[in-house]
Structure formats: C-alpha cells, structure tokens
Amino acid sequence: MKATQYVKIDGKFQMHRGGYLESPSIAYETWGKKHTDCNAILIFTGLSPSAHASSSTKDPKSGWWEDMIGSGLPLDTDKYFIICVNSLGSCFGSTGPASIDPISGKPYKLNFPVLSLEDVAKGGYEVIKSLGLKKVHTIIGCSMGGMSALSFCIQFPEISERLISISSSARALPFSIAIRSLQREMIRRDIKWLEGNYDPNDPPIEGPRLARKLGMITYRSAEEWEARFARERNTLEYKDGDQFYGDFAVESYLQSQAERFTGQFDANCYLYLSRASDLFDFNENGGSLAKACEKLKLKASLVIGVKSDFLFPIHQQEELAKNLGRVIKNSSFIALDCIKGHDSFLVEMDAFRPVISDFLESQ
Amino acid sequence: MKATQYVKIDGKFQMHRGGYLESPSIAYETWGKKHTDCNAILIFTGLSPSAHASSSTKDPKSGWWEDMIGSGLPLDTDKYFIICVNSLGSCFGSTGPASIDPISGKPYKLNFPVLSLEDVAKGGYEVIKSLGLKKVHTIIGCSMGGMSALSFCIQFPEISERLISISSSARALPFSIAIRSLQREMIRRDIKWLEGNYDPNDPPIEGPRLARKLGMITYRSAEEWEARFARERNTLEYKDGDQFYGDFAVESYLQSQAERFTGQFDANCYLYLSRASDLFDFNENGGSLAKACEKLKLKASLVIGVKSDFLFPIHQQEELAKNLGRVIKNSSFIALDCIKGHDSFLVEMDAFRPVISDFLESQ
Numbered sequence: 001m002k003a004t005q006y007v008k009i010d011g012k013f014q015m016h017r018g019g020y021l022e023s024p025s026i027a028y029e030t031w032g033k034k035h036t037d038c039n040a041i042l043i044f045t046g047l048s049p050s051a052h053a054s055s056s057t058k059d060p061k062s063g064w065w066e067d068m069i070g071s072g073l074p075l076d077t078d079k080y081f082i083i084c085v086n087s088l089g090s091c092f093g094s095t096g097p098a099s100i101d102p103i104s105g106k107p108y109k110l111n112f113p114v115l116s117l118e119d120v121a122k123g124g125y126e127v128i129k130s131l132g133l134k135k136v137h138t139i140i141g142c143s144m145g146g147m148s149a150l151s152f153c154i155q156f157p158e159i160s161e162r163l164i165s166i167s168s169s170a171r172a173l174p175f176s177i178a179i180r181s182l183q184r185e186m187i188r189r190d191i192k193w194l195e196g197n198y199d200p201n202d203p204p205i206e207g208p209r210l211a212r213k214l215g216m217i218t219y220r221s222a223e224e225w226e227a228r229f230a231r232e233r234n235t236l237e238y239k240d241g242d243q244f245y246g247d248f249a250v251e252s253y254l255q256s257q258a259e260r261f262t263g264q265f266d267a268n269c270y271l272y273l274s275r276a277s278d279l280f281d282f283n284e285n286g287g288s289l290a291k292a293c294e295k296l297k298l299k300a301s302l303v304i305g306v307k308s309d310f311l312f313p314i315h316q317q318e319e320l321a322k323n324l325g326r327v328i329k330n331s332s333f334i335a336l337d338c339i340k341g342h343d344s345f346l347v348e349m350d351a352f353r354p355v356i357s358d359f360l361e362s363q
Numbered sequence: 364m365k366a367t368q369y370v371k372i373d374g375k376f377q378m379h380r381g382g383y384l385e386s387p388s389i390a391y392e393t394w395g396k397k398h399t400d401c402n403a404i405l406i407f408t409g410l411s412p413s414a415h416a417s418s419s420t421k422d423p424k425s426g427w428w429e430d431m432i433g434s435g436l437p438l439d440t441d442k443y444f445i446i447c448v449n450s451l452g453s454c455f456g457s458t459g460p461a462s463i464d465p466i467s468g469k470p471y472k473l474n475f476p477v478l479s480l481e482d483v484a485k486g487g488y489e490v491i492k493s494l495g496l497k498k499v500h501t502i503i504g505c506s507m508g509g510m511s512a513l514s515f516c517i518q519f520p521e522i523s524e525r526l527i528s529i530s531s532s533a534r535a536l537p538f539s540i541a542i543r544s545l546q547r548e549m550i551r552r553d554i555k556w557l558e559g560n561y562d563p564n565d566p567p568i569e570g571p572r573l574a575r576k577l578g579m580i581t582y583r584s585a586e587e588w589e590a591r592f593a594r595e596r597n598t599l600e601y602k603d604g605d606q607f608y609g610d611f612a613v614e615s616y617l618q619s620q621a622e623r624f625t626g627q628f629d630a631n632c633y634l635y636l637s638r639a640s641d642l643f644d645f646n647e648n649g650g651s652l653a654k655a656c657e658k659l660k661l662k663a664s665l666v667i668g669v670k671s672d673f674l675f676p677i678h679q680q681e682e683l684a685k686n687l688g689r690v691i692k693n694s695s696f697i698a699l700d701c702i703k704g705h706d707s708f709l710v711e712m713d714a715f716r717p718v719i720s721d722f723l724e725s726q
Contacts, residue, residue, distance in 0.1 A: 173589055174585075174591075174592040174612075175584075175588050175589070176585075177594075177613055178576075178617055182576050182577060182580065184607045184608065186549070189573065191554065210548060213541075213545050214545060217542060217545065221538075222537075222538035222676065225537040226536055226538070228537075230537065231534065231540075231644065244547045244551065244634050245544060248544070249537075250538075254541055254544070254545070275606065278610070281594060313585065
C-alpha cells in the first residue's frame with residue numbers, strides 16, 4: 001500500500017442519511033501529473049476494489065484496471081492526472097465499519113452510521129479539494145461507482161466536466177436488490193458474524209464465501225459459462241466422495257473464485273456498501289431521472305453497458321443515456337456485445353479500451 | 364392426502380447410477396376415467412410439487428395445476444385419464460431419503476443411493492404398469508419433470524405416444540448447475556443439517572430458507588419484479604430497526620415466499636432431486652441431442668418455453684424442439700412472452716391453457 005495517500009477530513013463529516021463521522025480519512029492513489037489546466041480524471045470503484053487501480057513505481061503490484069491506466073493507454077498517464085478513491089465505508093484505507101472510531105477508541109462495527117453513495121461521492125470531493133483542483137476533466141464510475149459518480153456530478157456540478165458511467169445505473173432494480181439482500185443474509189447467518197461483533201482475527205468466512213459465489217453468478221453470464229465450461233467434469237479426486245458437490249467444472253471454478261476473495265474484505269464493510277447500493281436513487285434529485293439529469297452541468301457524457309449484464313441490465317443504462325442526452329449535447333451510449341456480463345469492464349479490455357479512448361480523444 | 368394412491372414395487376429397484384432400493388413405493392393421483400382406448404396423460408412434476416396437481420372429491424384442496432386439469436379445461440377430465448406422479452426421491456409419498464429403509468428399519472437419509480431422473484421416469488413407468496396401461500396418450504413434464512418425461516419417452520418408446528415439454532431442457536446449463544450447487548451448499552452449511560442426520564422434528568430451517576430465496580430469484584424475472592415492486596418500500600415496522608434488511612417490498616415478498624415453503628420439503632430429498640437435475644443429460648443417449656431424439660417413437664411433440672425464463676432459457680428449449688422436429692413429423696415449438704420467468708407455467712394459465720388445448724385437440 002506504499003502508493004496509497006490519505007486525506008484526513010477535519011471535524012464532523014455529516015452523513016447523508018443522518019449521523020456523522022469524526023475526522024474520517026479517504027484513501028486514494030494517483031497516476032500521472034497534475035497540470036495547471038484541467039487534466040484530472042477521478043475514478044469511483046465498484047463495491048469491492050481498492051484504490052489500487054494500476055501499478056506504479058511506488059506499488060508495482062497489478063491493479064484492478066491495469067490495462068486501462070498507463071502511458072499510451074486510454075487513461076493516459078502522459079496526459080491525465082488519474083485519481084482513484086477507495087470508497088468511504090470500505091476497508092482499504094478509507095474510514096469504514098472496521099476502522100477505529102476516534103470518539104470511542106474502538107472499531108465502529110455496526111455503530112457506523114447508515115452509509116449512502118452520496119457520502120462516498122463526498123469522500124471523493126474531499127480528495128479533489130485536498131489536491132487543490134477546481135475542476136475535474138472526467139468522472140468515471142464502474143458498477144456501484146457509476147452511482148457514486150452520478151452523485152458526485154449532481155452534488156458538485158461546478159467541478160464536474162464530463163462523466164463516464166460503466167455498467168451502472170441511476171438506481172437499483174428490485175431484482176438486484178433481492179440478490180444483494182440475500183447475499184447480506186448469507187453473511188449475517190454465519191454463526192461467526194456475531195451481530196457484527198466478530199473478532200477481526202476470526203471473522204465469518206463461510207457466509208461471505210457463499211455471498212461471493214452468488215456474486216460471481218451474477219457478475220458473469222450463462223452464455224460465457226456455456227462456452228467456457230459446458231458440462232465439463234472434475235476429477236473424482238476433486239469431488240472427494242461428495243455426492244452433492246464437485247462433479248462439474250463450474251462448481252470448482254466458483255469455489256476457487258470465492259476462496260480468492262474470502263478474508264480480503266471485511267464483512268461489515270461489505271454489508272454497508274451493499275445496502276448503500278440498494279438505497280441509492282438518483283431520481284430523488286427532483287423526482288424523476290429526467291429532472292435529476294437537468295441539474296447536471298456536464299459538457300459531455302458517455303454511458304457504456306454490456307448486453308449480457310443482468311445485474312445492471314442494458315435497458316437501465318440506455319434509459320440513463322437517453323435522459324443524459326436530453327440535457328447534454330455531447331452525450332453517447334455504447335452497448336457492447338461482450339459475453340462476460342457485469343464483469344466485462346474488468347476482463348474484456350479490448351472491447352472497453354477503444355470506447356474510452358475515443359470519448360477522451362474527441363473532447 | 365386422501366386422493367393419493369401408491370404402487371409398491373416388488374423386490375429390488377435398480378438405480379440408474381448404481382445401488383438399489385428394496386420394494387420402494389411411488390405415490391400418484393389420478394383424475395378422470397381410464398378408457399379402453401388410449402386416453403392417459405402422465406404428468407412429471409418439477410422438483411418440489413407433490414402429485415396433488417388438482418383438487419378432486421377425495422381431496423378438495425387446490426392443486427399446483429388447478430386451472431389446467433378438470434372438466435372443460437385443457438387436461439379435460441371428461442376425455443382424459445390424468446395421472447400425476449410424485450417423483451421417486453421426493454417426500455410426498457414416494458420413497459425418498461426421508462423414508463424408512465426396510466432393510467435397516469431406519470430412514471435412508473444419505474444412505475439413499477444417487478438419484479437420477481432416469482429413476483424418476485422408471486417410477487412413472489411402474490405406475491403406468493400397475494394401472495394396466497399399454498400406451499400413454501401424452502407425457503407432460505414441467506421444469507425438472509420435462510427431463511423426467513424425456514427419459515420416460517426414451518426408456519419406454521413403445522408406451523409413449525406424445526410429449527409436451529414445458530419450461531425444461533435436455534440437460535442443464537452450467538449457469539443453472541451453479542445456482543443449484545449454491546442452493547445445496549446453503550442447506551448443508553446450516554448447522555442443523557448435521558451431515559444429513561438431522562432430527563425430522565428439528566430439521567434445518569435457515570439454510571433451506573436461503574436456498575428457497577435464491578430459488579424464487581431464479582424462478583421469476585427482473586421484468587416482473589420491476590413492474591410489481593419497483594422500489595416500493597416497506598413500513599418501518601417491517602424493518603424493525605434492521606439496517607441491512609427490509610426496506611424494500613421485494614425483500615418482504617421473498618421472505619414470505621420462503622416461509623411458505625420452509626418445513627414443507629425434506630432437506631435431504633431436496634439435495635437428491637437438485638443433484639439429479641444437474642446430472643441428467645439426455646444427450647448421453649447416443650452422444651448428441653440429435654441422436655438421442657432419433658431413438659424416440661413419438662407421434663407428436665410440443666415444446667413450450669417462456670422468453671423471460673433464465674433457469675431453463677428459451678434457446679435451450681428451441682434447440683430441443685428443433686431436434687425433435689427432425690424426427691417427429693407433428694412437432695411444434697411455442698415461445699411465450701410471459702414475464703413471470705420460469706414459474707410462468709404455474710401462474711400464467713391464460714397463456715399456457717390455449718397452447719396445451721390446441722395441441723391436444725389437433726391430435
């Protein structure tokens with residue numbers, strides 16, 4: 001985490017749905033150089049990534065958007081000053097439920113106030129302010145981060161010049177809420193969750209693993225798995241005599257994916273960010289999506305979606321693009337044919353790179 | 364269960380994947396009268412229903428296909444002799460993991476041999492044989508039952524005259540396997556499951572409830588829930604101070620649906636039937652779907668699917684229909700526009716009734 005920087009917010013940070021945090025911190029990383037003219041690109045992440053979107057000399061470990069950020073890449077570090085923030089409420093440096101509450105001297109756990117993506121957006125603003133930036137060239141948000149980005153643009157319209165929303169939406173569908181609600185229930189039914197009071201050294205593992213498996217099911221697509229696994233079998237050794245599990249390659253894939261994630265993400269932080277994704281509703285800014293969009297002062301916008309995404313389905317993204325298009329002259333919508341579902345923006349770089357390049361180059 | 368009848372199979376019942384059951388029983392119900400000419404319709408159910416598909420004088424309680432079976436309805440009891448079987452391995456009268464093993468005198472539990480839908484089909488055959496029927500006018504299978512019906516038609520080609528496959532497929536996709544694998548894991552992670560050795564009076568409840576919620580998510584569609592719930596909120600009383608659950612109407616709907624199911628279905632039976640659904644592969648009969656279909660001797664077939672079904676997606680059903688059409692002259696495929704997903708055949712009767720009526724009347 002050598003590349004991680006922090007902004008410590010002085011005093012009380014008021015939360016959107018009530019309550020406050022005392023002097024919270026926001027973690028972020030940057031790549032490229034700040035120019036006197038507006039060259040900053042601010043990235044809001046999905047639910048689980050850290051601010052480490054790409055490697056750098058300070059931290060050579062690959063980031064979650066390694067093939068998007070760098071010299072000669074779409075988010076070109078020779079031109080732009082790229083900033084990625086770790087969401088408030090997360091557990092990778094920003095203040096969240098696993099952090100120490102300076103007032104009590106103990107971890108917040110469930111005493112953390114209700115988290116909203118409006119708060120996550122405000123966390124991003126604190127980073128921008130601390131860097132002395134008056135304008136941001138482009139705000140980018142992926143998945144949940146697209147909702148944080150929308151909130152940023154409406155809370156700070158004078159700062160936000162352009163928006164790129166990737167595989168996101170203006171508000172969650174009941175189908176997506178149902179899935180996240182069930183994931184939270186899986187975590188909370190884990191006997192080690194202890195109403196949020198688990199020992200950080202002995203945290204719930206099984207519940208989060210189940211939740212991650214459901215996550216993976218919703219992040220990919222049936223089409224991809226049919227092409228990749230079909231009905232491929234595992235060896236009998238993998239099954240290990242278990243008659244209800246392990247015959248199929250797709251089962252061992254899910255297991256290994258879930259194990260990679262397990263223990264990486266604090267369970268309470270997950271619960272807060274997951275619920276914040278359900279609660280966010282951009283339409284609350286005026287009563288409808290059309291009215292909310294009218295309050296934006298963007299020069300340009302780009303909405304990118306993937307047709308095989310069923311967590312943030314393409315029709316929602318098309319609707320967002322249409323409403324942005326009513327008020328923003330330079331507005332576009334791209335529906336990609338990628339088969340890797342919601343996760344495509346992380347793994348189908350050849351499809352996403354040209355779209356983002358074209359948008360930035362045309363500005 | 365006054366309407367339930369039983370056929371007791373004499374001696375050893377060999378299971379498709381090895382092992383045997385000693386003198387198992389198959390539960391079934393019938394409606395209408397058996398004629399000397401072939402007028403029998405045999406129904407194989409989805410994973411969870413009993414043989415009680417419709418009410419009768421002996422059992423006036425509504426059945427799971429109440430609006431399909433009866434005088435003047437598509438499955439017309441004035442014309443047809445309707446038979447619905449409870450799947451072998453289930454817990455509504457047919458022998459299953461919750462039944463007493465006559466050899467040990469104790470419940471089978473996980474000593475029940477691996478269940479296959481080929482065995483379920485054979486159970487249906489035992490009912491047909493005991494009723495003295497040489498031919499069956501039409502075999503109908505819904506969801507998992509469609510796979511049992513395909514197996515019946517290929518195991519007993521001389522008996523099977525027509526097939527109606529509803530919202531089913533020739534074999535499961537890896538996406539559907541992944542969902543069922545996760546459901547089984549939820550059940551088995553329940554501390555009360557006890558490796559299958561739970562007390563029937565104190566069975567696992569929470570795991571099956573989570574599994575049922577995931578079931579409901581996959582049985583319906585995002586489109587239906589958007590129309591039905593959108594972002595409708597519950598009262599604060601429903602939330603009961605819970606910050607991670609209960610804000611949205613879709614969450615209370617899932618909870619009430621899951622509670623209706625909980626305790627109704629034996630957990631081990633669910634695990635066996637769920638795994639049987641994954642394992643079934645009609646293509647094994649010859650190496651491909653085309654070759655398997657060539658072995659059928661049907662006079663007519665009808666495949667009905669629903670475009671919003673993502674557990675048994677329409678493209679799989681179209682593929683089945685296409686392959687049946689290569690060898691069966693009177694073969695048709697209907698893709699319905701219902702928005703209630705996989706469950707449509709249970710709840711969108713106005714869409715399904717005319718399709719089934721037309722098929723039977725044209726014979």
